[in-house]
Amino acid sequence: MSHSLAAGSPVAFQVLCEEYCYLSNQQALAIGLIANELVTNALKYAFPDGRSGQVVISLKLSDKIELNVRDNGIGATGHEEPKGLGSRIVALLTQQLDGTLSYERIDPGMRVLLRAPLRIDGTGPLPRTGPAANP
Template sequence: MNRLYPLVLEHRIPAFLRYCISTCIMVVCAVLEMALQMQTGSAGYFVLLPGVFLSGLIFDRGSGIFAAAIAIGVVAYMSYAGATGLDYLAPNALFAITAAGAATVAEFQRAELKRVMQADKTKAVLLQELAHRTKNNLAVLSAMIRLEARNGGPEVAAALEATARRLHVMAEVYDHLSLKQDSRLVNMRYFLNNVVEKVFDSLASAGPIAFQVVCEEVYLPSQQALAVGIITNELVTNALKYAFPGDKPGQVAVTLSTSDGIELSICDNGVGLRGEADPGGLGSRIVLLLTQQLDGQLTYERLDIGLRVTLRAHPR
């Protein structure tokens, strides 16, 4: 639909050029009609009508009427040989009515197509405006929580700061939201980069740690993208907090692939996992709930150096 929009609504072709193109279309139809008549010996003239309809649909009412006039002239010329009186006028009058009807139908069809495409464009604009306002509201709420965190104790401040980061991830989704094939999709390549970058910015004091995000330019529905974004936020936050004690340098790698479902991997070269794989904190419970929402499975793999957490999901 979006590809048809410039063709039908935004073309700025001069009238002379439109009529020239309509003439070319009708010439092609006339040649096909003559070839068909030579092969079959019958003169149906129906091949001319698609040219009339196409000219009226692509350009405007004037082009459709012009094409209809050409079609009527071609029929009058081709049926002139040997025909006189009513035998000549009746078929030509009937074809003239049919050609005018084709031009009128094309005009109605073009008007309806224009209305539908304008409604589609308006819907996309409204979606972008709604996404922008929602993002701004979430950003304001996140800033208010961060301000409140300054007035609490260390534990309260840490909890509020984590909540603010989660809200920021939710707001970040709307920055990458687009309407494709009537679905709200998120470009995961840029979204994940922004999520991981914001986590590193907020936890910069964790030490000289680098990050890498490996993700092709894939799109996920907004709900799935939000779940993957929050899971990434929680797992990267845990890696920065616990994998590199004492300002130890290191690296965190985030990988997302969708070749066979959703596969998200967060790998670090830190101290690894101590104790059970499920710490039981709020962040871990959030990750577990979102994993269940995606109908996925979360695995913790102890490496020689560090830890890899992998989410595999086949959402419906």
């Protein structure tokens, strides 16, 4: 994917996540689609003209889901949140998760943070089990 979108620019990726992440099917699908769209946007817009950079994706689970995608690219121009098709899809998926989405211009780059309640089947929080439950 990075070859077709980044047009040969060297972009490093770092993924930070617990060894075990337990999500309902609905939440896992939504998180995956949101992460894919945010990374795609970073590759398309953050590193023009063959510029190198880094994209960091982190997923933290507690009583909520926190997905953080940030890059050290050129940042966004203007003061409005993105309004393209991909951004509208991200907004709709965030709504399905009963979450919030925030865009923050950082120096350098952009950070997008999704926060949503963690649910097992849409009815309540997911119980934590396995090695990740006992840090």
